[in-house]
Amino acid sequence: MKPDPLAKPKLVNQVRAILRTKHYSMRTEQAYVNWMKRFIVFHNKRHPAEMGAKEMQQFLNHLAMKENVAASTQNQALNALVFLYREVLQKDIEDFREGLIWAKKPKKIPEVFTADEARAVFSQLDGVFWLMGMLMYGAGLRLLECLRLRVKDIDFPCKKITVREGKGSKDRITLLPEVVIPALQKHLQQVKKQHDKDLKNGFGTVYMPHALAKKYPHACREWSWQYIFPASRLSVDPRSGVKQRHHCDESAVQKAVKQAIRRAGIHKQAGCHTFRHSFATHLLEAGYDIRTVQELLGHEDVNTTLVYTHVLKNGVLGVKSPADLLGKNGILYSGNSFVELPAVLQKRFKELINERYDGNLGGAIQAFLNLHGRR
Numbered sequence: 001m002k003p004d005p006l007a008k009p010k011l012v013n014q015v016r017a018i019l020r021t022k023h024y025s026m027r028t029e030q031a032y033v034n035w036m037k038r039f040i041v042f043h044n045k046r047h048p049a050e051m052g053a054k055e056m057q058q059f060l061n062h063l064a065m066k067e068n069v070a071a072s073t074q075n076q077a078l079n080a081l082v083f084l085y086r087e088v089l090q091k092d093i094e095d096f097r098e099g100l101i102w103a104k105k106p107k108k109i110p111e112v113f114t115a116d117e118a119r120a121v122f123s124q125l126d127g128v129f130w131l132m133g134m135l136m137y138g139a140g141l142r143l144l145e146c147l148r149l150r151v152k153d154i155d156f157p158c159k160k161i162t163v164r165e166g167k168g169s170k171d172r173i174t175l176l177p178e179v180v181i182p183a184l185q186k187h188l189q190q191v192k193k194q195h196d197k198d199l200k201n202g203f204g205t206v207y208m209p210h211a212l213a214k215k216y217p218h219a220c221r222e223w224s225w226q227y228i229f230p231a232s233r234l235s236v237d238p239r240s241g242v243k244q245r246h247h248c249d250e251s252a253v254q255k256a257v258k259q260a261i262r263r264a265g266i267h268k269q270a271g272c273h274t275f276r277h278s279f280a281t282h283l284l285e286a287g288y289d290i291r292t293v294q295e296l297l298g299h300e301d302v303n304t305t306l307v308y309t310h311v312l313k314n315g316v317l318g319v320k321s322p323a324d325l326l327g328k329n330g331i332l333y334s335g336n337s338f339v340e341l342p343a344v345l346q347k348r349f350k351e352l353i354n355e356r357y358d359g360n361l362g363g364a365i366q367a368f369l370n371l372h373g374r375r
């Protein structure tokens with residue numbers, strides 16, 4: 001029996017087709033399809049067209065109350081179901097939010113390496129993993145932003161990196177650390193040899209975003225479009241069915257970084273993303289403006305960047321503990337700088353210099369110490 005050409009495709013195929021038409025990423029496609037399947041199984045395999053806002057609410061509340069998922073996980077499931085009903089089934093579900101129980105979003109402080117810890121981790125990385133780690137730390141890249149870099153995105157003369165379609169499908173420009181330039185150029189020479197070999201063997205193409213493959217049919221073979229960190233083997237693109245070389249798998253990088261952190265003797269809940277957190281924190285510690293850091297990170301809201309002010313090395317919120325100000329005289333410790341003194345002592349110190357000692361700093365310091373019983 002021949003299939004009816006007018007028959008509608010299966011729901012999952014409809015979902016995939018619309019997601020690809022709207023240029024959603026492969027990861028989003030996989031996540032959305034997975035949530036839709038879980039939604040259907042949760043309701044005893046009923047077709048979504050037979051359900052609506054009430055069933056959506058039951059499923060999302062189950063995730064929050066019974067499975068204790070994170071707020072971001074529940075939100076992803078919500079987005080998947082909203083897409084299913086609005087874009088695929090063309091069904092109005094406006095009232096599903098009434099009575100919805102939201103998973104609590106925890107307020108977490110990002111884990112950050114100190115400068116010494118960062119050096120210790122990099123001493124345990126080598127080769128391509130050292131390069132990737134340095135780019136994540138030195139340019140503030142997310143792991144996938146690093147892996148998706150193409151040859152054309154690196155500007156060696158201007159020492160900058162263009163991040164294409166980062167989080168939120170936004171482009172941005174960030175730093176190219178000078179320390180990685182020699183190693184990166186040497187690495188690209190090896191990648192170029194591999195690409196030339198692929199071309200000679202009848203391969204050499206690379207995935208092209210959106211409709212660029214049709215607009216520029218030969219660009220997929222050009223050197224400028226190749227990934228900087230290609231996979232060691234050729235693989236079949238699940239969408240196009242073309243055998244080509246994708247970028248390196250992120251799990252290999254995550255494993256290498258985790259092992260390096262462990263070998264460095266660092267006992268923090270850290271990973272690849274810790275490099276990006278450390279990039280932001282260390283720039284703020286160096287005195288760079290928070291708006292500059294926000295732009296380099298690609299944050300839409302400066303409040304997202306402000307979280308890094310809570311993890312600066314000068315203690316919690318930059319406050320000096322009173323216990324660290326105690327010395328033999330109970331007030332002043334010789335290791336403290338002037339700016340670390342309590343405001344009242346700073347004021348008295350200035351008074352001694354300006355009013356009683358005519359700017360004689362040595363005499364003022366001695367009088368200040370004598371004032372507090374320090375000989």
